[in-house]
Amino acid sequence: MSPIFKDLANAIRFLSVDAVQKANSGHPGLPMGMADVATVLFKYYLRFNPKNPKWINRDRFILSAGHGSMLLYSLLYLTGYKSISIKDIQNFRKLNSVCAGHPEYDENSGIETTTGPLGQGLSNSVGMAIAEEIMKKKFGSSLINHKTYVVASDGDFMEGISHEAMSLAGHLKLKNLIVFFDNNKISIDGSTDLSVSDNYKKRFESYGWSFQEVNGHNEKEISKAIKKSLKSKKPNLISCKTIIGYGSPNKAGKSSSHGAALGDVEVELVRKKLKWQHKPFEIPKEILNEWKEIGEKGILQEKKWNQIYNKKSKKIKDELLRVINNKLPKNFEEIIQDQKKKFFHLKPNIASRQSSASVLERITSSLPELVGGSADLSGSNNTNTKYSIPIKHSNFKGNYLHYGVREHAMAGIMNGMALHKGIIPYGGTFLVFLDYCKPSLRMSALMGLKVIYIFSHDSIGLGEDGPTHQPIEHLTHLRAIPNLNVFRPADTIETLECWELALKNNNTPSVIALSRQKLPFVTETLTKQNMSGFGAYDIKKNGSSPEVTLIASGSEVQIAIEAFNKLKNHNINSKVVSMPCQELFNKQSEDYKNKILEKNSIKISIEASSITGWEKYVGQKGASIGMESFGKSAPIKDLYEHFNLTSNNIVELSKKMLGK
Numbered sequence: 001m002s003p004i005f006k007d008l009a010n011a012i013r014f015l016s017v018d019a020v021q022k023a024n025s026g027h028p029g030l031p032m033g034m035a036d037v038a039t040v041l042f043k044y045y046l047r048f049n050p051k052n053p054k055w056i057n058r059d060r061f062i063l064s065a066g067h068g069s070m071l072l073y074s075l076l077y078l079t080g081y082k083s084i085s086i087k088d089i090q091n092f093r094k095l096n097s098v099c100a101g102h103p104e105y106d107e108n109s110g111i112e113t114t115t116g117p118l119g120q121g122l123s124n125s126v127g128m129a130i131a132e133e134i135m136k137k138k139f140g141s142s143l144i145n146h147k148t149y150v151v152a153s154d155g156d157f158m159e160g161i162s163h164e165a166m167s168l169a170g171h172l173k174l175k176n177l178i179v180f181f182d183n184n185k186i187s188i189d190g191s192t193d194l195s196v197s198d199n200y201k202k203r204f205e206s207y208g209w210s211f212q213e214v215n216g217h218n219e220k221e222i223s224k225a226i227k228k229s230l231k232s233k234k235p236n237l238i239s240c241k242t243i244i245g246y247g248s249p250n251k252a253g254k255s256s257s258h259g260a261a262l263g264d265v266e267v268e269l270v271r272k273k274l275k276w277q278h279k280p281f282e283i284p285k286e287i288l289n290e291w292k293e294i295g296e297k298g299i300l301q302e303k304k305w306n307q308i309y310n311k312k313s314k315k316i317k318d319e320l321l322r323v324i325n326n327k328l329p330k331n332f333e334e335i336i337q338d339q340k341k342k343f344f345h346l347k348p349n350i351a352s353r354q355s356s357a358s359v360l361e362r363i364t365s366s367l368p369e370l371v372g373g374s375a376d377l378s379g380s381n382n383t384n385t386k387y388s389i390p391i392k393h394s395n396f397k398g399n400y401l402h403y404g405v406r407e408h409a410m411a412g413i414m415n416g417m418a419l420h421k422g423i424i425p426y427g428g429t430f431l432v433f434l435d436y437c438k439p440s441l442r443m444s445a446l447m448g449l450k451v452i453y454i455f456s457h458d459s460i461g462l463g464e465d466g467p468t469h470q471p472i473e474h475l476t477h478l479r480a481i482p483n484l485n486v487f488r489p490a491d492t493i494e495t496l497e498c499w500e501l502a503l504k505n506n507n508t509p510s511v512i513a514l515s516r517q518k519l520p521f522v523t524e525t526l527t528k529q530n531m532s533g534f535g536a537y538d539i540k541k542n543g544s545s546p547e548v549t550l551i552a553s554g555s556e557v558q559i560a561i562e563a564f565n566k567l568k569n570h571n572i573n574s575k576v577v578s579m580p581c582q583e584l585f586n587k588q589s590e591d592y593k594n595k596i597l598e599k600n601s602i603k604i605s606i607e608a609s610s611i612t613g614w615e616k617y618v619g620q621k622g623a624s625i626g627m628e629s630f631g632k633s634a635p636i637k638d639l640y641e642h643f644n645l646t647s648n649n650i651v652e653l654s655k656k657m658l659g660k
């Protein structure tokens with residue numbers, strides 16, 4: 001006899017309860033509450049193939065409420081993903097277990113994104129749904145036609161990012177997005193009545209979503225709602241009235257089931273109440289078989305899709321494979337070299353944000369997978385070009401997203417597009433507004449995604465807008481994030497090189513910090529080699545053993561060069577190192593680093609930013625010129641004088657340090 005629906009759902013409940021009990025930490029409440037919804041989704045609707053977690057046209061399943069990770073691990077194990085065995089589940093939360101405390105993205109595991117910081121998964125799912133629409137337009141609806149399903153909790157919807165992301169999803173009418181709201185009215189502090197009284201129906205309808213409410217423990221109601229969503233012309237919220245910790249006699253409906261093991265005694269009581277007589281981690285054969293059959297349906301689904309794919313032209317097949325495997329077009333190298341020559345010939349004195357626009361203008365038409373955007377600062381970030389076509393709900397053929405003033409959602413959505421595959425997202429705002437998107441940027445780095453952040457107005461050099469708009473500590477913050485390349489190019493050539501590096505790195509996101517103000521062209525020689533790829537290199541050198549080494553980035557390289565010339569007049573041999581990327585420099589050989597940092601010279605760094613972090617390069621005997629306070633509102637020239645970011649200051653300091 002086939003196991004009844006409740007048995008399938010209870011298999012999730014008990015794997016979760018027992019794994020949390022064994023680890024003596026974790027969150028049993030959510031998996032117990034959402035097991036029925038997940039069972040309906042996986043049993044009847046979700047198109048996925050556990051044998052190939054990377055199948056491009058699979059439906060995506062995102063557990064935005066990442067604390068309920070055991071829900072996801074149970075589903076992946078039960079449906080037959082190789083990545084998660086019963087042993088892994090027994091090792092929940094142990095060192096190196098794939099079943100980590102919160103889901104950690106791995107494209108081979110079925111874990112579609114890293115979640116845990118509430119709200120991130122929701123914004124990722126919007127990015128995935130956008131990516132699906134864009135790719136559908138490009139490759140045709142016979143190849144790309146999947147859904148994005150999400151489980152989100154009260155906490156997800158309290159977070160600001162959810163408002164930004166859901167609003168944009170409504171605006172874009174992302175009909176293939178289906179979000180299950182685990183509406184259990186419980187969060188950590190107790191009842192959600194303590195802190196929220198939103199009318200979710202009105203909230204979502206005002207965004208332009210379709211809203212349905214169901215009993216989250218009623219198979220038929222859940223199924224009916226999903227069926228209706230599949231025909232919707234709008235994004236879908238299915239509010240599932242659930243009981244957190246469902247099945248626990250003493251903890252169901254209470255926050256005590258949210259984030260701690262239930263305890264041996266209570267676990268036994270749950271077993272009695274749900275009539276589950278099996279030992280921990282033991283799933284009866286017929287239940288496991290039925291779950292495996294649910295997973296096996298996907299083999300046929302993918303096979304059918306492969307038949308469609310195989311009938312496509314070679315051009316379409318190759319292009320789809322190229323973009324989903326993150327390979328740049330064959331002529332990319334040529335384009336970069338050609339543009340480099342052009343820049344070198346022209347030697348433009350333009351703001352690096354304009355240089356970035358020139359690079360984009362050159363590469364956009366050859367890189368159809370590039371999808372740009374800005375949080376309402378397109379003209380200032382110079383993120384759009386004459387080849388940028390806005391993406392609208394009526395036209396997903398475009399390559400440019402107007403995110404509106406939604407920096408946080410922009411970053412979360414870019415992560416979602418990169419996770420989906422097939423798209424290289426870049427997006428812009430002012431560097432100072434990093435603070436408004438940092439949680440998602442951190443996730444780009446943690447997941448190792450190719451996401452490119454264009455942060456213009458990168459210093460007090462932006463001038464009159466004043467200290468609210470002038471970044472000070474931001475580069476230091478960024479440089480402290482592991483697996484993130486922070487670029488700050490000095491001129492057009494370096495900007496091109498930094499873009500090249502960002503586009504070639506498939507596992508590390510990039511920030512390209514760009515100036516508002518004009519910068520002189522400083523590159524002395526045309527090289528095929530990407531000099532910025534060394535992180536730092538000599539841009540000027542006087543004599544074989546300089547007494548002073550000046551290290552600068554971006555807009556301050558010109559000041560260092562000015563100082564270099566003045567020092568020459570004082571008979572002091574110096575050199576200038578341009579350091580567009582500290583992270584790449586840190587990875588060079590000791591020999592290279594020693595050569596650039598000139599052991600026997602005194603070292604002075606100059607950057608219109610916090611000096612924190614520069615000690616590493618200038619050493620104890622060195623000095624750093626930078627910002628040690630907030631900026632001020634004034635014309636740029638006055639600001640650089642006021643804050644002593646001048647070549648005269650460098651010269652005086654050098655003389656003093658050399659005792660001359």
Ligand SMILES: Cc1ncc(C[n+]2csc(CCOP(=O)(O)OP(=O)(O)O)c2C)c(N)n1
Binds near residue numbers: 116
């Ligand atoms: C950004 C963020 N802030 C705080 C937390 C800590 N936290 C984890 S779950 C949670 C709220 C729990 O309530 P709910 O989202 O309703 O989940 P449920 O209790 O239903 O499982 C909080 C505050 C977090 N994970 N992410």
